[in-house]
Amino acid sequence: MTAHFQIDAATVRHMAFLVRVGIRDEEAEAFSPQLSAIIDYFNLLNEVDTSQVPPATQLPGLRNILRPDEVAPSMARADFLANVPCREGKFVRVPAVLSEE
Amino acid sequence: MGPDLINLTIEEAHALLVAGKISSLELTQAALERIRQTDSQVRAYVTVAEEQALEQARQADERLRSGRNVTPLTGIPFGVKDCISTRGIRTTCSSRILENYIPPYDATVIERLAAAGAVLIGKQNMDEFGMGSSCENSAFFATRNPWNLERVPGGSSGGSAAAVAARQGLFALGEDTGGSIRMPAGFCNVVGLKPTYGRVSRYGLIALASSFDCIGPMARTVTDCAAVLQVIAGHDPRDSTTWNEPVPDYTAALKQPVRGLRLGIPKEYFVAGMEAGVEKALQEAMRTLEKLGLTLHEVSLPHTKYALPVYYLILFAEASANLARFDGVRFGYAAPQASDVIDLYLRTRRDGFGKEVKRRIMLGAYTLSAGYYDAYYLKAQRVRTLLRQDFEKAFAQCDALLAPVCPTTAFRLGEKTGDPLSMYLSDIYVVATNPAGVPALSLPCGFSADMPVGMQLIGRHWSEAVLLQIGHAYQQETDWHLRQPPLD
Numbered sequence: 001m002t003a004h005f006q007i008d009a010a011t012v013r014h015m016a017f018l019v020r021v022g023i024r025d026e027e028a029e030a031f032s033p034q035l036s037a038i039i040d041y042f043n044l045l046n047e048v049d050t051s052q053v054p055p056a057t058q059l060p061g062l063r064n065i066l067r068p069d070e071v072a073p074s075m076a077r078a079d080f081l082a083n084v085p086c087r088e089g090k091f092v093r094v095p096a097v098l099s100e101e
Numbered sequence: 102m103g104p105d106l107i108n109l110t111i112e113e114a115h116a117l118l119v120a121g122k123i124s125s126l127e128l129t130q131a132a133l134e135r136i137r138q139t140d141s142q143v144r145a146y147v148t149v150a151e152e153q154a155l156e157q158a159r160q161a162d163e164r165l166r167s168g169r170n171v172t173p174l175t176g177i178p179f180g181v182k183d184c185i186s187t188r189g190i191r192t193t194c195s196s197r198i199l200e201n202y203i204p205p206y207d208a209t210v211i212e213r214l215a216a217a218g219a220v221l222i223g224k225q226n227m228d229e230f231g232m233g234s235s236c237e238n239s240a241f242f243a244t245r246n247p248w249n250l251e252r253v254p255g256g257s258s259g260g261s262a263a264a265v266a267a268r269q270g271l272f273a274l275g276e277d278t279g280g281s282i283r284m285p286a287g288f289c290n291v292v293g294l295k296p297t298y299g300r301v302s303r304y305g306l307i308a309l310a311s312s313f314d315c316i317g318p319m320a321r322t323v324t325d326c327a328a329v330l331q332v333i334a335g336h337d338p339r340d341s342t343t344w345n346e347p348v349p350d351y352t353a354a355l356k357q358p359v360r361g362l363r364l365g366i367p368k369e370y371f372v373a374g375m376e377a378g379v380e381k382a383l384q385e386a387m388r389t390l391e392k393l394g395l396t397l398h399e400v401s402l403p404h405t406k407y408a409l410p411v412y413y414l415i416l417f418a419e420a421s422a423n424l425a426r427f428d429g430v431r432f433g434y435a436a437p438q439a440s441d442v443i444d445l446y447l448r449t450r451r452d453g454f455g456k457e458v459k460r461r462i463m464l465g466a467y468t469l470s471a472g473y474y475d476a477y478y479l480k481a482q483r484v485r486t487l488l489r490q491d492f493e494k495a496f497a498q499c500d501a502l503l504a505p506v507c508p509t510t511a512f513r514l515g516e517k518t519g520d521p522l523s524m525y526l527s528d529i530y531v532v533a534t535n536p537a538g539v540p541a542l543s544l545p546c547g548f549s550a551d552m553p554v555g556m557q558l559i560g561r562h563w564s565e566a567v568l569l570q571i572g573h574a575y576q577q578e579t580d581w582h583l584r585q586p587p588l589d
Binding site: 012015016018019020021022023027031034035037038039041042044045046047048050053054055056057059061062065067075076079080082083084085086092094095096097 | 202203205206298299312338341342344404406407410411413414421424425428429430431432433434435439440441442443444445446447448450451454456459460462463464465466467468470477479480481482483484485486487489520521522525536538
C-alpha cells in the first residue's frame with residue numbers, strides 16, 4: 001500500500017543544509033539508506049484515521065503563563081561572556097553575515 | 102571508614118549521619134574512592150568534581166553538627182547526568198560540541214539539592230544529547246553495565262544507572278525523554294522514576310524534546326527515590342511548564358496500604374518477541390503483587406504500535422529546533438577560521454555533532470519542512486492525541502498499569518549500533534508515556550540469564566505517590582533490588 005520511500009544522496013545533502021550541518025559525500029551516501037528506512041517506518045501512521053482528531057499541542061491545563069514585566073538580576077555580563085568562543089571586549093565576534101556580492 | 106559505607110541507602114545513611122556515627126566527609130570520600138577503584142571498568146563519569154564535593158561534605162557536616170536545617174538528603178553524595186547544568190562544572194551532554202562548556206548557572210534541581218545539603222560528586226556519561234538507548238552514542242566513551250562489562254547499561258541515562266548500580270554515589274538524577282531513565286534502570290537493577298511532565302523543573306536542563314523531557318531520581322530503593330523526588334519536585338517560575346499542583350509528602354505516602362489497588366495489564370505489551378526470562382520475571386511479579394492484595398486485570402492500549410513512530414517523529418522535530426542553538430557563536434565548540442557565518446555553522450556542527458545527532462536533526466527538519474509538515478509532524482501530533490486518550494480510558498478502570506521495561510535484558514556493546522532503526526525498536530515499552538506526559542516507575546523484578554529485568558508501573562498524571570506506594574510494598578516483599586553486581 002505504501003511505496004518504499006527513498007531519500008537519495010541529493011535529498012540528504014538538502015536536509016543537511018536545512019540544519020546547517022556540513023556533511024561529506026560519503027556520509028550522504030551512508031545516511032541515504034538509513035534515513036530512507038526511518039521515514040518509511042513513519043508511514044505506518046497512515047494506517048490511523050485522524051480526520052476527526054485534533055493535534056495534541058500543549059499538555060492540557062497550561063495557558064498563557066504571564067508574569068509582571070519587572071527588571072530583576074539575570075546574569076553578570078562576565079559570566080555570559082566567559083563561554084564565548086570569539087570575543088572582542090564586551091562583543092561577541094562572528095564572521096561576516098553578508099558578503100560584498 | 103566502615104567497609105559498608107558504599108552500600109548504604111539514603112535512608113540508612115541519614116540515620117547514621119544524624120546519630121553522628123558517620124560523617125558526610127567519610128561517605129563522600131568512600132564514594133570518590135569507589136569511583137577511583139571501579140570507574141576504569143564501568144566508565145560512568147565524564148567529570149568528577151572532587152574538591153567541590155569534599156567542600157560540600159564539610160559544610161554538610163557542620164550543618165549536621167549544628168542540628169539546624171537538616172534534611173533527609175543532607176550530606177548524601179550523588180551524581181547527575183551530564184545534560185543538567187552545574188555552575189562552574191563542565192557540562193557536556195557527552196558531545197564534542199560542549200566538551201569544554203562550563204555553565205554559568207545551576208539548574209533548578211541542582212539548586213534545590215544544594216539547599217537540602219546533598220553533595221554533588223560528578224557528571225555522568227550519556228548518549229550524546231540524550232539520543233540513544235545504550236550510552237554507545239557518547240562522543241567520549243561507552244559506559245559499561247556493572248552486571249556484565251561486555252553489555253550496555255542502557256540509555257540515555259546509562260552513566261547514571263551504572264553509577265548507582267556500582268555504588269558510585271547513593272543516588273543520581275537522570276533525565277527521561279522516551280525511556281531514558283527507566284530503560285537503563287531496568288538494565289542495571291536500580292529504581293528510576295520518570296515523573297509527570299511538569300512535576301520537576303526543566304530550568305537548566307539542556308533540552309532535547311521540550312514537550313517530552315523529564316528529570317527524575319535514580320537510586321537503589323523506592324524509598325530513596327521518594328526522598329529525592331520530594332526535594333526536586335514543585336512549581337518553578339523559571340520553567341513555565343511546571344504546574345502549581347501541590348507536592349504531596351511522598352515519603353509518608355509510601356506507607357499507605359496497597360490492598361485493593363487495581364493494576365491494569367496492557368495486552369498489547371505482552372505479545373511475542375519478549376525474551377522468555379523477561380516474561381517469566383514479569384509473570385512472577387504479577388503473582389507477588391496479587392499476593393500483596395492488588396487486583397490485576399487486562400486492559401487495552403489500542404494505539405500502542407503507533408507509539409514508536411509518534412514518539413520519534415515529534416522527538417526529531419523538537420530536537421532539531423533545540424539543537425539549532427549550537428552554532429559556535431555564544432558558547433561551545435567553534436570551527437576555526439570560518440570564511441563566513443554559514444561556513445561557521447556548517448563546520449562547527451559537522452565536527453561537533455556525532456552521526457546519530459546529525460541523523461535525528463536532519464530528519465526533524467525534513468519532517469517540519471514545507472510539503473512534509475502535515476504528512477509527518479502534524480499527523481504524529483494527531484496520533485499523539487489518541488495515545489493520550491488510550492491512557493485516559495485505561496485509567497478509568499485501574500489505578501496503575503504494569504508493563505515490562507524492555508523486551509530483552511541488556512544487549513552486548515556493538516550489537517545494535519549498525520542499524521539505527523533496530524536500536525529505536527528496543528524502546529517499544531517506554532516511549533508511549535512521554536507524549537502523554539504520564540509518570541512511570543521502573544524497578545527491579547528479577548533476573549534472566551544473570552542479567553537484571555525491570556518492570557514498569559505507569560500512572561495517571563500526578564500519581565507518583567501511588568506508583569511509589571506500590572513499588573515500596575513490592576520491595577518489602579522481594580529482594581531483587583538488594584543484589585549487588587559482581588564488581589570488585
